[in-house]
Amino acid sequence: MPDLKILIVDDSPTMRRILVNTVVKAGYPNCKEAEDGKDALAKLMAGDFDLLMTDWNMPNMNGLELVEAVRLDAKLKTIPILMVTTRNMKEDIVNAIKSGVNGYIVKPFDAKTLNAKILEIMG
Amino acid sequence: MPNVDASVKFKVTDKNFKVVASYTPYYGEGNELTVDDVLRQLESLKVTHGIKHDIIKNMCESNRPLPSVIIAEGTKPQLGEKARIETLTEIKRESKVVEDKDGKIDFKNLGDISSAVVGQELYRKIPPTIGATGIDVYGNVIPGLPGKDLKLVTGYGTIVDENDPNLVRAKIAGEIQIIKGVLQISDIHYVKGDVNYESGNIKFNGNVKIDGAVMSGFKIEADGSIEIRGNVEDADVIAGNDVIIAGGCAGSGHGMIQAGRDVYVKFVENQTIKADRDIFINGDSYHANLVAGRSISAKGKKSVIVGGQAEAKISVSASQLGSVACTPTVIKVGIDPKFAERLRVIEEEIKNSKESFEKLEKSIVFLYKLKIDNKGQLPPEKDALLIKLETAKKTLPEKISTFEKLKEELLEEQKDIEKAFTMAHVGVYPKVKVYIGNQWITIDDNLGPSQFRIVDGDVVRLSK
Structure with a gap:
């Protein structure tokens, strides 16, 4: 699935760069970046993305709020979402799943793990 | 002499357009003739039009015989205007000397040659007209007469319009000339x-x-x-x-x-x-810049290409390439001389389309952010703008893909350089540089008949 169009959301430019490099290394060169939840939501509305990868803790609109906004939007509600975060407590994972993410991956991770997760989510 | 009454006799002449009277005055105690007497007689002849009352009055007062008095005259029908030709295009080359801003006259530009495009209106026959109607002395209306007609002549390269028999158009494109009085298109x-x-x-x-x-x-x-x-x-x-x-x-x-x-x-x-x-030279080329889409060939047993550059997609051939004086000469084959320009145009289109796509996307994202901030609502004009931008954005990927395909085809075409060659039927001299595609070879020695082709990616000299 090298044509997969992925939107990567993280408020830290350094972290975004690392994520983009890992995603490209995993075999998905077609990816774009957003700096927070609001930016991501606007870009999702403007473009036709196949997968959303989002951080949890962000200003303006955090990851969970973004997931909820996406799931409530008629046009975007079916997009697969992968939550990428350092929060690894079980209750966090449960909350994320409840809000509507399709997968959860804890930083740091390598390209191989990411690819396996993407394949799992995308079926 | 006995007394004689005055009398008058009439003669209708000139195809009923004239009544000529012959008058004899009274003599002695004879009766005179009155105007009314004359009019009654004319009435009995049914003459009603053009009666000259003054003349009749003068005639009746005359005391000498009047053998030929025109007392009634009809109105003759008139002749219409004759047919004529009206030109609808400029025919002669006129000297239109143009001054530049400093007042200098450009004597090289003497105006355009008058030329026609296919279907251009050239000239038209204006048909003759019918003249005014006439009335004879009996009051009959006589129709007017038509003016003189002329035959519509068409010259070489011209044709009568299929819907208008009086209009002549250009059948071919070319120069408008008048030959023996007839307009022709050459x-x-x-x-x-x-x-x-x-x-x-x-x-x-x-x-x-x-x-x-x-x-x-x-x-x-x-x-x-x-x-x-x-x-x-x-x-x-x-x-x-x-x-x-x-x-x-x-x-x-x-x-x-x-x-x-x-x-x-x-x-x-x-x-x-x-x-x-192709460029065909029936002899020599010295220090020339030759560019051909297919081939350049200098014909003749002693033909030479010396100095300058000869560039063709398929082949360059001559008896001799370069000279004993080691004149630098560049021969290029295997690349379409227009390739670089075509590639530049295509790449520019791709770049511009991608830039437009990026700009549109940024504007669309901005509007969506505005919409999110306004709880999913946008002012109507911004909403309309959003729809417009999204529609415009949708057309670009297809455009980019078409140009990328064109670029691929062009690059693929350029790979076909195995057919390209340079030929010297007699010899090649030092300082001749032979390019095939991007590969090249510089000649260091005097060589005999040679053919240069690309073999395994390198320019190779083959014996002719």
Whole structure:
């Protein structure tokens, strides 16, 4: 699935760069970046993305709020979402799943793990 | 002499347009004739029109015989206007000398040759008209007479309009000429003599034939072919089809010959020749810049290409390439001379489309952010703008993909350089540089008959 169009959301430019490099290394060169939840939501509305990868803790609109906004939007509600975060407590994972993410991956991770997760989510 | 009554006799003449009276006055105690008597007699003859009462009165008062008095005259029918030809286009080349901003007169540009395009209205016959009606002395209305007609003549290259029998149009494109009084369209413009200050520059929608030479600084442009019997100096000769020069083409490098198809020339010296297809030189090329879409060939047992550059997509051939004087000479084959320009245009289109896509996307994202901030609502004008931008954005990926495909095809076409070759039938001299595609070889020795082709990615000299 090298044509997969992925939107990567993280408020830290350094972290975004690392994520983009890992995603490209995993075999998905077609990816774009957003700096927070609001930016991501606007870009999702403007473009036709196949997968959303989002951080949890962000200003303006955090990851969970973004997931909820996406799931409530008629046009975007079916997009697969992968939550990428350092929060690894079980209750966090449960909350994320409840809000509507399709997968959860804890930083740091390598390209191989990411690819396996993407394949799992995308079926 | 006995008394005699006055009397009158009438004669209707001139096809009933005149009543001529013959009057005899009374004599002695005879009765005179009154105007009423005359009018009654005319009435009995049914003459009603054109009666000259004054003349009748004078006649009746006359005391001498009047043998021939016109007492009634009808109105004759009139002759209409004769047919004529009205021209609908400018026919003669007029000298339109133009001054530049400094007041200098450009004597080379003497105005365009009057030329016609297919279907252009040339002239029209204005048919004869019918003259005014007449009335004879009996009051009969006589129809007016038609003016003189003329036959509509059509010359070569002209045709009568199928819906208007009086209109003549151009059947072919070409120069408008009057030959023996008849307008014709010639697809060949002849220049009897040289192209110089007398003829001025030539620009013509058709073929051009020049009996003489083309002097420095002049320009000839034609949609068709250009045939020149003499030499061409530092002049521009630009043809949509072929350029055929019976003489040579020599100057100081300021002229250019350009053809949409082929160029035929006897020899070239220090000039630029560009042909979309082939360049045929019936002799030598010295220090020329030759560019051909297909091939360049210098014919003849002693033909040479020395100095300058000869660039063609398929082949360059001559008896001799370079000279014993080791003149630097560049021969390039395997690359379409227009390749770089075509590639540049395509790449620019791709770049511009991608930039437009990025800009549109940024604007769309901005509007969506605004919408999110306003709880999913946008002012109507912004909403309309969003729809407009999204529609525009949708068309771009297809456009980009089309141009990328074109670029791939163009690059693929360029890979086909195995067919390209350079041929020297007699020999090649040092300082000749032979390019095939991006690979090249410089000749260091005097070589005999040679053929250069690309083999395994390198330029290789093969024995002829």
